[in-house]
Amino acid sequence: MEIKKTSLNKLHQSNNAKFVEFAGYEMPIQYSKGIIEEHKFTRSNSGIFDVSHMGQLFIYGDESLTEELEKIFPLDLKNLKQNCSKYSFLMNEDAGIYDDLIITKIEEGYLIILNAACKDKDFEILSNLLGSKFKMNLDSNRSLIAIQGPKSVEILNSIINGVDQLNFMTGNWFDSNNQKLFVTRSGYTGEDGFEISISNDKAEKFVENLIEKGAQLIGLGARDTLRLEAGLCLYGHELDINKTPVEANLRWAISKSRLSNGGFIGSKKIIDQMQDGASQIRVGIKPEGRLIAREKTKIFDDTDTQIGEITSGTFGPSVNGPIAMGYVDKKFSKVDTKIFLEVRGKKHPANVCALPFYKKNYVKGVN
């Protein structure tokens, strides 16, 4: 199958991107400055991420759409205000995760942002569940640009006036140069920032404009180190069809009001696990010293019994040390529990730690 390209591909090339294939797309892993510089620039200034490979699913319908979506997602959508976003999951009957996603209530419907590798299957699953009653559009005519970091609000507001008034996890339509953009204050780096949905033919010009105002293109490599420092899950690593949201330590994303009566796909398993606990749970892990423990590294207790596995591990540039996340048996999940990581045949000490590794405050109270 031919590799897909986003509308920013030429711009990536002219900025000396090193490309990798990701979910069938040719995507920039880094530019000439490298992952660590790009990471630090995002934390201190403003980084631009091409996330156009992700799915933008628009679903339109009347009030019955909300009812139908509540049978799928563990969210209180009836009480979700227009232009407000929630992090959620598409699950199977056993609460195994097909995908994690952001859903925003928009005028006459919902916008759901899906992972690139999952979007086509998600569309199929949702089409089967919702039937033909609602208009569904997995929109490939729109690009998705994230701008993240402390200077992003000033830079973006100079192009799209009014975005500074958005609270974290809210969005709205904006007009800029005679085009309709949907902007949410959100992101996946642990920084304040925005995601902008824009038609493909306007995307390159828009990003060039952001660069002129001082933001810089950042590759998927730094996106990964940023999200890991922020303790955020990546589908295919922390999350997959064999993991539930409770095991992934994402209880906070399940609306409390949905737990008493259930009625969403996977609710029985979720409610059971909320009461009895899950046997394995996702934790943060800090190796002692500088050793990096990557995905699939086996985790042991002090009696050499395997108790889990690393799902993501790298060097955290802002933490200035190695960081990881993984799943361990519940009794080893307390912060400061000593564990051992088997790397290249040797066991190295590490500690379970609180997430995130790196914390900044999101903008909550503009209005």
Next chain:
Amino acid sequence: MSEVKFSKEHEWITLEGDVATIGITKHATEMLGDIVFAELPEKGSNVEKDGTAGVVESTKAASDVYTPVSGEVVDTNQAIIDDPSKINEDPEGSAWFFKLKMKDQSEMNSLMNKEEYDKFAKESTS
């Protein structure tokens, strides 16, 4: 000091008396990206030509470091263990990896000179 020689695994080597100094090439560091971890062989251990003699990790992945010649490890560079970013800054100078007391100096003969290596590196990238 002898002429700098290079291996196909992207190590460089110089010889002074019977002691060889070994590191990884600038080209290797450019391929690896930001190096954030280095592991070196133990002093006093013996390493065999083309065998593994350490590990470097970038933000992206781990890579083995090989030794282009055999010998006993007589010194290792603690500075690159303490601050692996030095490897990106000066790979073919102060960021050497280890020194070996060579057993058989004829092992140097099969290695590439600078011109040959540059050509090899260019071809292996494209």
